[in-house]
Amino acid sequence: ExxxxxxxxxxxxxxxxxxxxxxxxxxxxxxxxxxxxxxxxxLPIPSEETWKEVTKGFWDKWNFPNCLGAIDGKHVMIQAPPLSGSQYFNYKKTFSIVLLAVVDADYRFRIIQVGDYRRTS
CATH class of the missing domain: 1.10.287 (Helix Hairpins)
Incomplete structure (x- = not known):
């Protein structure tokens, strides 16, 4: 199959x-x-020690000081939930949720947030 x-x-x-x-x-x-x-x-919740390692990784690999991660987001298209109105309607005129991720200096995911609507800060 x-x-x-x-x-x-x-x-x-x-x-x-x-x-x-x-x-x-x-x-x-x-x-x-x-x-x-x-x-x-x-993908455990990062500890203080983990954040120190991430910061060291950005310094050692990229010569970038005091960096806790590289962050990016993406709109993931969805079918609008019932009774959601325009909540999930985005600037591209589609319905979506936001996928937000933080990676370390070696591109390993450290934090992932999925499910917010519109823009996320």
Whole structure:
């Protein structure tokens, strides 16, 4: 059976002959479980010592002092949630959530924030 990277919920439901609600609930359940079980191991909350190592990495590798990370964000297009009005409507005239990430000097993710709408500071 082939994978469906980036498929819509509707496409997955059709491909596997499942109801849209079943697919949606399953995807959300799997994602929540992955976050719950894997985040503490693979993306733990940075400690003070971790931040010191990150700062040292930016100095040693890039000669950039006192840097806690490189940050960037991306709008991820979504289907607007029911009753959300214009909350998730962005400047590109699409509905989206914001993915925000901070990486260290070796491009390893240190912080990830997903789910905010509009612009995030």
């Amino acid at each position: 082939r994978d469906h990277p980036g498929d819509s919920m509707t496409s997955l439901a059709f491909s596997y002959r499942l109801g849209l609600t079943t697919v949606s609930n399953s995807v959300h359940m799997v994602c929540a479980t992955v976050v719950k079980l894997m985040m503490p191991r693979f």
